[in-house]
Amino acid sequence: MNTNQTDLLPTRLNFDAIVFMGCTRKELIWLSLSSIISCALILGVLTKLMFGMLLVGVGLSFPVAVGVTCFGALTLQRLKQGKPKGYLKQSLLIRLERNGIQKSPFVTRSGKWSTERFL
Numbered sequence: 001m002n003t004n005q006t007d008l009l010p011t012r013l014n015f016d017a018i019v020f021m022g023c024t025r026k027e028l029i030w031l032s033l034s035s036i037i038s039c040a041l042i043l044g045v046l047t048k049l050m051f052g053m054l055l056v057g058v059g060l061s062f063p064v065a066v067g068v069t070c071f072g073a074l075t076l077q078r079l080k081q082g083k084p085k086g087y088l089k090q091s092l093l094i095r096l097e098r099n100g101i102q103k104s105p106f107v108t109r110s111g112k113w114s115t116e117r118f119l
Helices: 025-051 054-080 087-098
Strands: 018-020
Touching: 018 025, 025 054, 054 087
Parallel strands: none
Antiparallel strands: none
């Protein structure tokens, strides 16, 4: 058996694959869902107020949401550039814990740690 043989397994098995513009599948799903919902609400309300036709705005929201999703993916790609994998997710979870919204699975305590036994 040749010891100089290259390893065929990829090194990124534990991470999600990049699908579109530096975003993983999960990130792209969240971007697209949030953009279609926000575009449908905003354009629907605007066309209802201006023309009295809610469904015209909802119909226009689908092509607009594609552009908003691409812009969001580009912005997320720039935020992730030069950082290790999972950095943005970890920093978001820590920020949510600081604001009291969600408990973080990471240790965020700063101070002296004691390893003594108290009786």
